[in-house]
Amino acid sequence: MRVSGFVVLFICSIFEYSQGQLVDCPPEGIAYIPHHECNKYTICLNGDGTEMECPALLYFNPETNQCDFPENVIDCRGGTRPPIITSSTTENPSTVPPPPGALTECGQTVIADTGIIQYKLNQSYDVGELCSFIIRFESGFMNSTVTLVANGFSEVDSDSITLLRLVNGVGTAQRLGHQQQTANFLGDGVIIIFKTNSSNGSGFQLHFDGFMVWPWRDPKPELGTESIFTSETGSPLPANFVPYNISDNTNNYFIFTSGSRLITESYIRLSLTIAGDMGNPTNACFSRFVVHSFEQEFERGNYICWYTYQEREYNFETRGLLIAEQLNYAYQPTNTTAVFRWQIG
Numbered sequence: 001m002r003v004s005g006f007v008v009l010f011i012c013s014i015f016e017y018s019q020g021q022l023v024d025c026p027p028e029g030i031a032y033i034p035h036h037e038c039n040k041y042t043i044c045l046n047g048d049g050t051e052m053e054c055p056a057l058l059y060f061n062p063e064t065n066q067c068d069f070p071e072n073v074i075d076c077r078g079g080t081r082p083p084i085i086t087s088s089t090t091e092n093p094s095t096v097p098p099p100p101g102a103l104t105e106c107g108q109t110v111i112a113d114t115g116i117i118q119y120k121l122n123q124s125y126d127v128g129e130l131c132s133f134i135i136r137f138e139s140g141f142m143n144s145t146v147t148l149v150a151n152g153f154s155e156v157d158s159d160s161i162t163l164l165r166l167v168n169g170v171g172t173a174q175r176l177g178h179q180q181q182t183a184n185f186l187g188d189g190v191i192i193i194f195k196t197n198s199s200n201g202s203g204f205q206l207h208f209d210g211f212m213v214w215p216w217r218d219p220k221p222e223l224g225t226e227s228i229f230t231s232e233t234g235s236p237l238p239a240n241f242v243p244y245n246i247s248d249n250t251n252n253y254f255i256f257t258s259g260s261r262l263i264t265e266s267y268i269r270l271s272l273t274i275a276g277d278m279g280n281p282t283n284a285c286f287s288r289f290v291v292h293s294f295e296q297e298f299e300r301g302n303y304i305c306w307y308t309y310q311e312r313e314y315n316f317e318t319r320g321l322l323i324a325e326q327l328n329y330a331y332q333p334t335n336t337t338a339v340f341r342w343q344i345g
Contacts, residue, residue, distance in 0.1 A: 023042050025042075025044030025045075025047050025048060027046070028047070029045075030043070030044065030045055032044075032062070032065040034062045034075075035060065036080055037079065037080060037081075038060065038080060038081060039053055039058065041062075043147075043149055050181065052182065054209070055144070055210075056143060057070070058070075059072075059073040059076050059079075060073070061073045062075070067145075067209045067211075098116075098118040099118070101116070102115070102116040102117065103117045103118070103119075103133055104118055104119060106129075106131035106132065106194075106230065106257075106260035107131075107132065107133075107228040107229075107255075109133065109134040109135070109136070109226050109227065109228060111136045111137075111138050112138050113137050113142065113210040114207075114208060114209045114210060115135070115207075115208055116206070117133055117192065117204075117205070118203075118205045118206075120203025121150060121204060121205050122203070123202055125199065125201060127197065127198050127199040128196065128197075128262040129260065129261060129262075130194075130195050130257055130260055130262050130320055131193070131194040131195075132192065132228055132255050132257065132260065133191070133192045134191055134227075134255065135191075135192070136188065136189040136226055137188050137189050137210045139210065139212055139220075140188050140220040141187065141188050142186070142188070142210035142212055142213060143186055143211045143212075144165075144187060144209065144211070145184050145208070145209050146182070146183045146185075146207070146208045147182050147207045148161065148177070148181040148204060149181075149204075149205045150205045151177070151201075151202075151203070151204035151205075152202030152204070153178065153202075154200035154201035156197045156200070157177070157196050157198055157200075157201050158178040158179065159175040159176065159178065160177055160194055161175065161194055161206070162174070162175055162176075162192070162193040162195070162297075162298060163175075163176065163190050163191070163192055164190065164193070164298065164323075165185045165186075165189075165190050166187050166188055166190060166191065166251070167186065168249065170191065170253070170290070171185075176206075190208065191255070191323065192206070193294055220248075223249070223250045224252045224253065225252045226252070226253045226254070227253075227254050227255075228254075228255040229255070229256050229342070230257050230258075230259055230260050231258075231259065231344075232342065235342050236339045237254070237340040237341075238337075238339055239276070239289075239338040239340060240336050240338075249327065249329055249330050250327070250330075251325060251327055252325065252326040252327075253323065253324075254323070254324045254325075255321055255322070256270060256272055256322045256323075256324070257320075257321040257322075258270045258344045262295070263319040263320070263344075268345060269317040269344075270317060270319070270320075270322065270344050271315065271342060271345075272317070272322050272324065272340065272341070273315050273340070273341045274289055274291070274304065274314045274324070274339070274340055275311070275312065275339060275341070276311060276337045276338035276339050277310065277311055277336065277338065278306050278310070278312075278338055285305035287326065287329075288303050288304060288305040288326070288327055289303070289304040289327075289338075290302065290304065290327075291304070291314075291323070291325075292322070292323040292324075293316070293320060293321070294318075294320045294321050294322075295318055295320030296320075322342075324340065
């Protein structure tokens with residue numbers, strides 16, 4: 001999947017961009033304005049414009065409002081556009097439904113190279129929300145850009161989005177919000193967490209775009225399973241996801257939450273147990289786990305590995321969410337009988 005776009009509707013406002021890129025944004029709603037440099041564009045939100053740049057080798061396509069391959073952008077020649085006058089306008093975003101294919105509910109996952117998350121845009125959010133999404137890139141390892149296109153975050157929630165890049169496991173954390181609206185990274189996916197400290201703001205729209213690092217090679221999707229559990233439904237979950245001698249490393253990601261909310265009661269916790277036989281041969285960790293937590297911020301866990309014929313049990317708890325990752329190395333025979341069990345109480 002190369003491009004996933006959506007249509008922006010326009011109302012009664014005319015603006016011009018030239019070589020100086022002077023842009024008059026419409027006073028309300030969202031609009032996307034091409035730049036004379038084909039790899040750039042301006043996002044207008046309620047009269048304020050922010051200049052954005054596409055990932056390397058991509059051009060902004062005004063027909064889809066997405067970064068696209070140059071051959072699909074017919075108005076660009078040699079990397080530039082001629083000056084134009086665009087009759088453009090935008091409908092109040094509160095009346096614009098989510099674009100087709102957008103993720104709109106906590107706990108959703110997707111396998112795609114480009115797409116949109118729109119959660120409670122122009123709708124009030126609640127205090128203590130802890131909403132998560134998992135994105136796995138369809139083409140595997142990519143150069144990716146995540147852009148916070150629109151938000152109504154309050155000041156106490158000014159950097160309420162956390163990105164956790166996925167690259168052979170959960171990698172570094174980045175924040176998006178009032179101060180930073182764009183993140184660039186290399187990886188095969190990303191976990192997105194939206195955490196609120198108040199009920200004084202509204203939600204957001206976020207775009208993700210991936211571009212192959214080595215476009216002359218065939219895409220090589222990362223193998224694995226991804227799921228988000230927002231209740232006790234699904235427990236217990238066997239961890240034997242991988243057959244013997246699989247041809248590539250496999251990463252499995254699981255998120256556990258209590259209704260996609262922070263637990264406020266002092267006596268209640270979300271608890272996770274990993275128990276059983278890992279199936280590893282003696283003195284070798286071909287299959288291993290890491291459990292991370294997110295309550296007020298991301299806290300990295302430590303590797304867990306034990307050998308065959310060793311029944312072990314590990315316990316974790318939080319008032320936020322838990323992220324469990326499992327790595328199985330390529331060509332290594334493991335036969336784990338380990339099981340995930342979780343409960344809220």
